[in-house]
Amino acid sequence: MGSQAKDDFEYALKSNESWANYKSHQNPGLFEKLANGQSPKILWIGCSDSRVPETTILGLHPGDVFVHRNVANIISPTDINSQAVIEYAVVHLKVSHIVICGHSACGGCGAALSEARVGGVIDAWIAPLKALRKANAEELDAITDDKKRAIKLAEINVKSGVDALLSTYFIEEAVRERGLKVHGCVYDVACGRMTDLKCGNAGKKGVAGVKGEEEEKKVVKGNHGMLVFGGDGASISIR
Amino acid sequence: MSKYLRESQSKIFANNKAWVASKVAADPTFFKKLASGQQPDYLYIGCSDSRVPANEIMGLDAGEVFVHRNIANVVPNTDLNVMSVIEYAVVHLHVKHIIVCGHYNCGGIAAALSHSDMGLLNPWLRNIRDVYRLHEKELDEVFEKHGEEARGKKLVELNVLEQAKNVIKTAAVQKSWMENRYPVVHGWVFDLKDGLLNDLEIDFEAELQGIKKIYNLEGWMSRKGSVV
Numbered sequence: 001m002g003s004q005a006k007d008d009f010e011y012a013l014k015s016n017e018s019w020a021n022y023k024s025h026q027n028p029g030l031f032e033k034l035a036n037g038q039s040p041k042i043l044w045i046g047c048s049d050s051r052v053p054e055t056t057i058l059g060l061h062p063g064d065v066f067v068h069r070n071v072a073n074i075i076s077p078t079d080i081n082s083q084a085v086i087e088y089a090v091v092h093l094k095v096s097h098i099v100i101c102g103h104s105a106c107g108g109c110g111a112a113l114s115e116a117r118v119g120g121v122i123d124a125w126i127a128p129l130k131a132l133r134k135a136n137a138e139e140l141d142a143i144t145d146d147k148k149r150a151i152k153l154a155e156i157n158v159k160s161g162v163d164a165l166l167s168t169y170f171i172e173e174a175v176r177e178r179g180l181k182v183h184g185c186v187y188d189v190a191c192g193r194m195t196d197l198k199c200g201n202a203g204k205k206g207v208a209g210v211k212g213e214e215e216e217k218k219v220v221k222g223n224h225g226m227l228v229f230g231g232d233g234a235s236i237s238i239r
Numbered sequence: 240m241s242k243y244l245r246e247s248q249s250k251i252f253a254n255n256k257a258w259v260a261s262k263v264a265a266d267p268t269f270f271k272k273l274a275s276g277q278q279p280d281y282l283y284i285g286c287s288d289s290r291v292p293a294n295e296i297m298g299l300d301a302g303e304v305f306v307h308r309n310i311a312n313v314v315p316n317t318d319l320n321v322m323s324v325i326e327y328a329v330v331h332l333h334v335k336h337i338i339v340c341g342h343y344n345c346g347g348i349a350a351a352l353s354h355s356d357m358g359l360l361n362p363w364l365r366n367i368r369d370v371y372r373l374h375e376k377e378l379d380e381v382f383e384k385h386g387e388e389a390r391g392k393k394l395v396e397l398n399v400l401e402q403a404k405n406v407i408k409t410a411a412v413q414k415s416w417m418e419n420r421y422p423v424v425h426g427w428v429f430d431l432k433d434g435l436l437n438d439l440e441i442d443f444e445a446e447l448q449g450i451k452k453i454y455n456l457e458g459w460m461s462r463k464g465s466v467v
Contacts, residue, residue: 008280009336009425013436015298020434035344035431040289042251048324050279050305055292057301059254062434066289067308071323081320084310084363085287088346099251105274107327120330120411125323190274192259192301194252 023062030062040066043089045082045161046101047073047108051189054101066095072108073100074128075161077168086165090174096181098171100161101194102154103187109153113140132156151186158184159199166201175201262301272302279305282328282422284321284406285340286312286347291429293340296436305332311347311398312339313366314405322409329411335421337406340436341399342429348395370394370401399426399439407447410456416447417457 023030040063044054048069055065068085075082089095102109111118112129133140136156143149162184165171174180182200187193262269281304283293293299293306307324314321328334341348350357351367371378374397382390403426406412415422424446426439 009423012281012297012299012336012338013438016296016434016436019295019298023434031432031434034290037344038289038346048305048307048327050277051273051302053292053294053299053301053304053306056294057255057258058251059258060251062290062292062295064289065292067287067292069306069308070320071327079318079320080359080362081309081315081318084360085308087359088287088310092346105276107331120326121319121322122326125319190270192255192262192270192273194255196252 034063038063038066038093040064040089040093041096042066043086043093043095043098044068044101045073045075045086045098046187047071047103047106049103049106049189051105052101052103052187057187057192057194066093071122071125072106072112072129072157073102073161074108074125074157075100075164076128077164083168086168087170090180091170094174094178096179098165098180098182098200099185100158100165100183101185101187102158103189104151104154105147105189106150106154109150109157113146113150113153128160129153129157132160155186155197158186158197162200277302277305277332279303279328279332280335281305282325282332282334282337283307283340284309284312284314284324284338284402285429286310286342286345288342288345290431291340291342296429296434305334310360310363311345311351311367312341312402313347313363313398314339314402315366316405316408325406325409326411329409329415329422333415333419333421335423337412337422337424338427339399339403339406339425340427340429341395341402342431343392343395344431345395348391348398352391352394367394367398370398373397373401396426396428396439399428400441402426403441404446404450407443408450408454408456413447413455413457 042064043066046052046054046069048071054067058065066089068082070082108126108129111122112126112133117123133153140149140152143152162182165182171180171182181202183202184197184199185194186197279302283304284307285291285293287308287310293304293308297304305328307321309321347364348367350360351364357364371394378390378393381393403424406424412422412424423443424441426441428437428439430437
């Protein structure tokens with residue numbers, strides 16, 4: 001093991017200590033409250049990609065988002081891993097929203113658009129993406145730019161995932177009985193912004209644009225600040 | 240009710256915009272750098288629990304940690320989902336550390352300790368019950384001496400240990416270690432009561448040696464079927 005590797009590891013543990021101190025200084029009751037239980041409103045199904053950390057990009061806090069992340073945010077009805085997460089979130093935690101979020105420059109989409117074999121178990125995992133590519137060959141092949149084609153496949157994959165969720169019996173039940181909403185989004189790693197694909201059951205209009213300016217500002221103010229780690233240490237920015 | 244639902248979804252987009260603004264203010268090239276690719280040093284395998292957000296608890300920024308989260312941070316050998324994540328992180332991203340992180344007060348662990356039929360969750364929780372069976376004597380002793388809560392905590396720790404071993408049993412990790420001397424596999428437990436991570440101090444090299452008699456996958460299978 002190189003000395004650099006050991007340092008990276010210790011750095012992460014040190015960062016945690018700073019974060020825990022910062023959080024409990026900012027909100028003294030936070031961890032005691034968290035220890036009593038969770039009641040997240042959102043289930044996030046996203047890609048494992050390091051550039052798409054859900055709680056960070058959403059500006060939310062511990063306790064807000066229940067999370068499943070896998071390679072290329074693929075939803076397969078027979079994948080017991082993601083199904084267990086979804087059932088737990090919907091049936092036991094009763095989340096109000098499910099967000100499936102794909103992203104630009106996704107390695108899984110890139111691999112599905114290539115003819116090369118990835119090797120190991122990944123080819124089997126991304127087989128549903130390959131099937132989507134074939135089913136949408138005309139639309140995808142018409143796009144000459146590789147990056148844009150990968151974004152299009154990411155969008156198609158999100159829509160397919162949303163459809164798969166809306167066909168799951170316990171989700172259908174929650175939609176019917178308590179108005180669970182399923183959303184599809186794509187995140188652009190080149191600018192940090194999420195786009196609502198408006199493909200779920202939240203209505204064609206979506207919900208992001210319906211609120212007034214005033215209300216929106218108020219919500220942002222409620223988000224206290226940010227701890228930024230990088231380089232040699234940690235810095236805090238208060239909004 | 241619908242007004243409330245609208246608000247919580249809108250909050251997300253408002254927060255996302257605010258986050259982008261703060262990142263660009265601190266470093267105008269932040270997203271440009273991210274768009275050029277990812278080189279995370281860490282793969283984090285943790286619980287889906289909303290109270291244990293990977294980047295926040297590690298104090299790491301976007302681009303620094305590849306993440307998989309499922310119920311009770313389990314790494315089943317036959318699960319293509321988590322196996323694909325490990326393989327992608329090790330073979331294609333060359334991560335230096337793999338962290339299996341559990342947490343106390345884990346709902347998945349509590350469910351595995353209960354005796355109820357949870358439908359779709361049964362096959363998943365079975366992985367945790369198998370961890371109990373592997374450490375039955377120790378867990379029963381903890382229960383007799385210190386009670387139920389202590390046994391739950393012990394199972395959280397032993398589950399992390401066994402899942403870390405499952406990571407070590409993969410061909411991707413064994414081969415990468417043989418060639419590059421990375422990744423190192425770690426086991427952590429997050430304590431919700433104070434927000435701190437506890438390192439279980441798994442001795443990676445000793446664990447690797449320990450599993451090799453049965454699980455060694457360092458050889459390559461040739462097309463003719465002989466191990467080379």
